[in-house]
Amino acid sequence: MGDLTLSNVTKSFGATQVIKGVDLEVNDGEFCVFVGPSGCGKSTLLRMVAGLEDVTSGDVRIDGERINDLAPAKREIAMVFQSYALYPHLTVRDNMGLALKQAGTPKAEIAAATEKAAAMLDLGPLMARRPSELSGGQRQRVAIGRAIVRTPKLFLFDEPLSNLDAALRVATRIEIARLHRELGATMIYVTHDQVEAMTLADKIVVLRAGRVEQVGRPMDIYNDPDNTFVAGFIGSPQMNFLKSGLLGLRSDRLGIRPEHLEISTSAGQIEGRVSHVEKLGGETLTYVRTPDHELLTVRQFGEHDHPVEQAVWLTPDQSRAFHFDAEGQRLRA
Numbered sequence: 001m002g003d004l005t006l007s008n009v010t011k012s013f014g015a016t017q018v019i020k021g022v023d024l025e026v027n028d029g030e031f032c033v034f035v036g037p038s039g040c041g042k043s044t045l046l047r048m049v050a051g052l053e054d055v056t057s058g059d060v061r062i063d064g065e066r067i068n069d070l071a072p073a074k075r076e077i078a079m080v081f082q083s084y085a086l087y088p089h090l091t092v093r094d095n096m097g098l099a100l101k102q103a104g105t106p107k108a109e110i111a112a113a114t115e116k117a118a119a120m121l122d123l124g125p126l127m128a129r130r131p132s133e134l135s136g137g138q139r140q141r142v143a144i145g146r147a148i149v150r151t152p153k154l155f156l157f158d159e160p161l162s163n164l165d166a167a168l169r170v171a172t173r174i175e176i177a178r179l180h181r182e183l184g185a186t187m188i189y190v191t192h193d194q195v196e197a198m199t200l201a202d203k204i205v206v207l208r209a210g211r212v213e214q215v216g217r218p219m220d221i222y223n224d225p226d227n228t229f230v231a232g233f234i235g236s237p238q239m240n241f242l243k244s245g246l247l248g249l250r251s252d253r254l255g256i257r258p259e260h261l262e263i264s265t266s267a268g269q270i271e272g273r274v275s276h277v278e279k280l281g282g283e284t285l286t287y288v289r290t291p292d293h294e295l296l297t298v299r300q301f302g303e304h305d306h307p308v309e310q311a312v313w314l315t316p317d318q319s320r321a322f323h324f325d326a327e328g329q330r331l332r333a
């Protein structure tokens with residue numbers, strides 16, 4: 001089992017409160033991603049679950065048991081960090097088996113657990129090497145392997161992919177998703193990368209300045225955001241926000257994703273000029289400067305030519321628009 005419950009959890013460093021009352025349930029077997037901008041408190045929250053930071057107030061429970069005062073080693077939690085934190089003088093095999101050895105596990109059991117994890121992560125041929133003889137991606141797989149051998153109740157990942165290059169990040173992301181499926185374990189994963197959040201999570205927790213802004217399944221958060229912060233944070237490129245008054249609408253702000261903004265050179269609702277074009281191969285992003293809005297982004301599939309400074313018209317697809325009040329809260333029909 002590996003249910004995690006946070007009840008009104010706060011954290012202060014000196015006089016500064018950085019976690020401001022977080023309530024959260026992560027169910028057994030769930031892949032939960034904490035996402036949010038730099039400094040919003042993702043790592044602090046994770047470190048409190050791991051026992052690496054004290055909880056200032058509130059309760060942290062695993063399977064119903066309050067663990068606020070339980071030593072990290074007793075929590076049955078394994079954590080994978082951005083810096084792989086491997087012992088340089090130990091082989092891959094010994095790095096992976098170390099925690100079991102320290103716990104006094106019989107040698108044969110350590111060997112079996114290590115071999116099993118190595119097979120899952122395709123580390124077999126590398127077992128005799130030392131960390132300095134591995135690539136960054138291989139080191140991160142060893143760090144993940146070290147977490148797996150302990151069969152913990154909870155896996156915690158703190159931005160594990162951020163040291164890897166783009167291609168390796170995608171490959172390792174897929175690997176982590178597969179591991180989650182195979183192990184069926186509860187995983188909590190911190191990232192500021194909303195693509196990782198969207199692709200890995202069963203449940204996304206969007207954080208801002210120490211508070212939870214919204215919790216939900218990825219596509220529910222994407223399709224039904226509660227406020228402009230969540231709407232702007234989840235989705236790449238970012239959602240456009242328009243002043244609805246100018247469009248004759250009653251809400252204060254209208255949110256429209258770049259793929260739901262039509263661009264035309266002849267007619268439309270919002271006049272503007274092309275500021276910049278990015279051709280990404282499969283799609284084209286056109287940035288349009290308008291007198292009353294910030295730069296608006298239009299996403300079109302395929303290749304499109306819009307000369308810089310060309311006069312264009314934009315029209316939001318009203319059926320795909322989101323409406324928000326002056327405070328940025330969503331107005332649902």
Ligand SMILES: Nc1ncnc2c1ncn2[C@@H]1O[C@H](COP(=O)(O)OP(=O)(O)OP(=O)(O)O)[C@@H](O)[C@H]1O
Pocket residue numbers: 013018036037038039040041042043044045192
């Ligand atoms: N030991 C500490 N002492 C004082 N302030 C801290 C300490 N650790 C974190 N903070 C502050 O707490 C806030 C949350 O930090 P945290 O590292 O949890 O954010 P984060 O969302 O993980 O950010 P990032 O994505 O940049 O890693 C920040 O304002 C940070 O400066």
